[in-house]
Amino acid sequence: xxxxxxxxxxAAAVGAALxxxxxxxxxxxxxxxxxxxxxxxxxxxxxRELSVFKSVVSEYDAKHPEVQIKVVGSINDTKITxxxxxxxxxxxxxxxxxxxxxxxxGTGAWVDLSPYLKKDHVDLSQFPKTSLYYTQYKGKRCALxxxxxxxxxxxxxxxxxxxxxxxxxxxxxxxxxxxxxLTQRAKSGKLKVMGFDPFWGFYSGNFADMTNYAPLxxxxxxxxxxxxxxxxxxxxxxxxRWQKKLIDxxxxxxxxxxxxxxxxxxxxSNAFEVGKIAMLMDGxxxxxxxxxxxxxxxxxxxxxxxxxxxxNLYGAGSVNGTIIGIPKGGKHADEAWALVKYLTTNDxxxxxxxxxxxxxxxxRTSAKSPELKPDPRFQTFIRIFNNPNSATAPITAAGNANxxxxxxxxxxxxxxxxxxxxDGLKKLDRQIDAQNAQASAGGGPP
Amino acid sequence: MLLLMSPWxxxxxxxxxxxxxxxxxxxxTHYDLLSPAKWIGWANYSxxxxxxxxxxxxxxxxxxxxxIVVPLQVLFAFGVALMLARxxxxxxxxxxxxxxxxxxxxxxxxxxxxxxxxxxxxxINTVLDHLGIQGPLWFQSPGWAKPSLALLxxxxxxxxxxxxxxxxxxxPRHLYESAxxxxxxxxxxxxxxxxxxxxxxxxxxxxxxxxxxxxxxxQAYVAAxxxxxxxxxxxxxxxxxxxxxxxxLFYPVLLYxxxxxxxxxxxxxxxxxxxxxxxxxxxxxxxxxxxxxVHYAGAVR
Numbered sequence: 146x147x148x149x150x151x152x153x154x155x156a157a158a159v160g161a162a163l164x165x166x167x168x169x170x171x172x173x174x175x176x177x178x179x180x181x182x183x184x185x186x187x188x189x190x191x192x193r194e195l196s197v198f199k200s201v202v203s204e205y206d207a208k209h210p211e212v213q214i215k216v217v218g219s220i221n222d223t224k225i226t227x228x229x230x231x232x233x234x235x236x237x238x239x240x241x242x243x244x245x246x247x248x249x250x251g252t253g254a255w256v257d258l259s260p261y262l263k264k265d266h267v268d269l270s271q272f273p274k275t276s277l278y279y280t281q282y283k284g285k286r287c288a289l290x291x292x293x294x295x296x297x298x299x300x301x302x303x304x305x306x307x308x309x310x311x312x313x314x315x316x317x318x319x320x321x322x323x324x325x326x327l328t329q330r331a332k333s334g335k336l337k338v339m340g341f342d343p344f345w346g347f348y349s350g351n352f353a354d355m356t357n358y359a360p361l362x363x364x365x366x367x368x369x370x371x372x373x374x375x376x377x378x379x380x381x382x383x384x385x386r387w388q389k390k391l392i393d394x395x396x397x398x399x400x401x402x403x404x405x406x407x408x409x410x411x412x413x414s415n416a417f418e419v420g421k422i423a424m425l426m427d428g429x430x431x432x433x434x435x436x437x438x439x440x441x442x443x444x445x446x447x448x449x450x451x452x453x454x455x456x457n458l459y460g461a462g463s464v465n466g467t468i469i470g471i472p473k474g475g476k477h478a479d480e481a482w483a484l485v486k487y488l489t490t491n492d493x494x495x496x497x498x499x500x501x502x503x504x505x506x507x508x509r510t511s512a513k514s515p516e517l518k519p520d521p522r523f524q525t526f527i528r529i530f531n532n533p534n535s536a537t538a539p540i541t542a543a544g545n546a547n548x549x550x551x552x553x554x555x556x557x558x559x560x561x562x563x564x565x566x567x568d569g570l571k572k573l574d575r576q577i578d579a580q581n582a583q584a585s586a587g588g589g590p591p
Numbered sequence: 592m593l594l595l596m597s598p599w600x601x602x603x604x605x606x607x608x609x610x611x612x613x614x615x616x617x618x619x620t621h622y623d624l625l626s627p628a629k630w631i632g633w634a635n636y637s638x639x640x641x642x643x644x645x646x647x648x649x650x651x652x653x654x655x656x657x658x659i660v661v662p663l664q665v666l667f668a669f670g671v672a673l674m675l676a677r678x679x680x681x682x683x684x685x686x687x688x689x690x691x692x693x694x695x696x697x698x699x700x701x702x703x704x705x706x707x708x709x710x711x712x713x714x715i716n717t718v719l720d721h722l723g724i725q726g727p728l729w730f731q732s733p734g735w736a737k738p739s740l741a742l743l744x745x746x747x748x749x750x751x752x753x754x755x756x757x758x759x760x761x762x763p764r765h766l767y768e769s770a771x772x773x774x775x776x777x778x779x780x781x782x783x784x785x786x787x788x789x790x791x792x793x794x795x796x797x798x799x800x801x802x803x804x805x806x807x808x809x810q811a812y813v814a815a816x817x818x819x820x821x822x823x824x825x826x827x828x829x830x831x832x833x834x835x836x837x838x839x840l841f842y843p844v845l846l847y848x849x850x851x852x853x854x855x856x857x858x859x860x861x862x863x864x865x866x867x868x869x870x871x872x873x874x875x876x877x878x879x880x881x882x883x884x885v886h887y888a889g890a891v892r
Binding site for chain 2: 177221222226229230245248249251252253254348400401402403405407540545546550553556557560562572576579580582583584
């Protein structure tokens, strides 16, 4: 799961030292001061979620006197990369950005787990297919899934009642119609409540790269040969036109102004939690955030609506997840593996962690664990995760860079800066292909 | 002699020479930071010139910045210094007040401006709203994002201002007096006495401003991420770089994106080499051109 981190300030400092830092290429063996039995674990979670993770780890720690585990939170991919380069990597790392798995596995920065998996006879079929996809690159498995995420629709029941809507929308046409009914404006025309905000770049559901909408339209970015196909797939232009039409209904400027006044996504003033947005596409974690921050909010969850032309897709959604692995150069690889294995395959650990932060348990048996606290609103997301039509973003040599290009295009589109959609998408396809060619020049990540 | 220079030589080669040579080398490789660099010849440069759709917007942004904002900074700093030099009352107070912003850390200052200029909740737009004016979207609009950053940089121009002030106060009084005797008014005194005398400082401010302008990063990075705010995810800060719509995608921001977010350090090195070449060329042009207008006291022409 992706989270706000303090990466901003760190990265800004890095930027200031940009030129100097560019060429400090040589990795030198770091001086590890840790004792032989001390394991350092890096994770991206922070605050409430971090303390849940620590409690899961401490159970393991208590049962294994041979190790002493230290957990560090708020870690992002820049920190991970820098640590591995400088030889000061922790023993176990995890990342929210599963799209970077291509880099981690391809370069060997995270060690190949196959020998360990074989030695301990770990059955990979216990992991769902999508999770297996985003934890390897070209067959090289350097990571395992540590809980997973799926995206669905959150709707505010009080606002639904007020607008006379009885059930959540199932198609994008219904979604737009309901959104309009739920929208409230001040006399001046200013937006007070938005029914549904489809603005690219707004909160996690609307990453500008459209990844979270793709499965709802059965839209794919690349063909079998890895060539970009955004122009030739009708689904993309359909999605983009739908989105633009709804933005234009609100008024682009009015949406920007409205959003500027909304609270941060991962804070108690999240727009859905305070009733300023009636329907929100978000990940399953929101269930835990609402329980902690606004337990009285009357809301429901459902799969996201789907393309009118593909009603059979209903129930699917976008999925991804946290990945965990062992960076190269660690001195306690065996102990690290034992911990990784425990965290990713032990039913009790997964269920406890899932109960605490309400992420989707990432093995088949833990998903059915009797330990899981039942909550129908959370069950929705387990079902979305296991839907055969659910999908994750493509993993390529260029990693996240492809999606950056897609995002650049969509934000221009919604602002009305793209005159001809088809031509624009064609150009975008060419740019993505060029980028992938560049990223794999000289072989790229092997 | 060499021995005496050796500390400097060592420092120079370790902190400047080595990085420069390595950047040059890496710009011809595919280097993802984690595995050994692979030689790929001119491929990075060819992608830079023909393939990367973000290069051109970044170049235009940076050129606009040094073409418009840097001259404004120099003018503004000079103007403030002129006024401070003439102030009679509260001299210390005004000097301090105009210098203070330069002490604010860039990240903190940027955060402050983004909050002040928030289109929905910021005090500036709230005041405008009361006056019946619909305030602009500031950092949230591609048209206003750069002017907003320009405001920020003008506000923090204290360092240059102090140097101008020192130079202006240093203009020999007798020059003014003889000019006045010759019947020169305030404007002519400014044009023919003050300006020539402080011209070396103007040159310094221009060169310094251009180099800083070409490296403009921190404020753009922070402003884009905070203004985009709503999607500030650990893995997705990348998609906020240049927000809104590439308006703040300055060249160094692009370089950062490729090198540190996309794991494409070889290509980022090529971008850095181009930046170095351009910075060198621009400064050279200014220096050559300056011979016509910079007056060094005591120098023989």
